[in-house]
Amino acid sequence: MKLTHRYQSGACVITIAGEVDVTTSRDLETYLDLVRRSLDDHLIIDAGNLSFLDSSGLAVLLAAAVLAQARGGAVHLAGLQPRVARILEITGAMVAIRTHEHVEEALTAIESMSEAGIAEPA
Template identity: 55%
Template sequence: MNLTCRHLPGATLIAVAGQVDTTTSAQLEEYIDQHRARLDEHLIIDMSELSFLDSSGLAVLLAAAMLARAHGVGVHVTGLQAMPARLLEITGAERAVTIYDHVEQAIAAVADLDLVNPSEPA
């Protein structure tokens, strides 16, 4: 698994490549926790290079979505390949996140959300 992070206005963008399973899901969770700039910023997760996601990785994604929702923001998932997309679909987890085809769409949507609902400074 390979992880990269980029901070954007109002959001943290994390790209996940490879596979997320029981051997790597804790690493993903720790990476998200360490690299999120603020809890009241949106989290964009680019999964365009993620070929496999198991239930432990799904649990990390759902925990991030619950935390984001508690702080008035969301988790935005982009570039889902067939297998991870199917897992989100059959588990109903797709309702906990917002899904976009491309990372640029998520970035634009977050920018629009921030214009409508600007967050208070921490």
């Protein structure tokens, strides 16, 4: 698993390449904690190169989403591969995590919500 990040338009964009499973999910959790500037940050996960996500990785993303939502932020997943999207569908995680086709779409959604003063839906 390879992780990178950048800050852009009121969000932290995190790119995940490779697999997130029981051996790497703790690294993802630590990384999210390190790069998040504040608990109310919107996190955009660029998942275009995320080839596999198991239940431990999903738990990390859901915990980040719950924390962000409690503070007025959210977790957005962009560019999901079909295999990863299927895991989110089966588990019902799409209720807590917003999904977008591309990072730019997620950034636009965050910007629109901020301009309108709309809180992220739970």
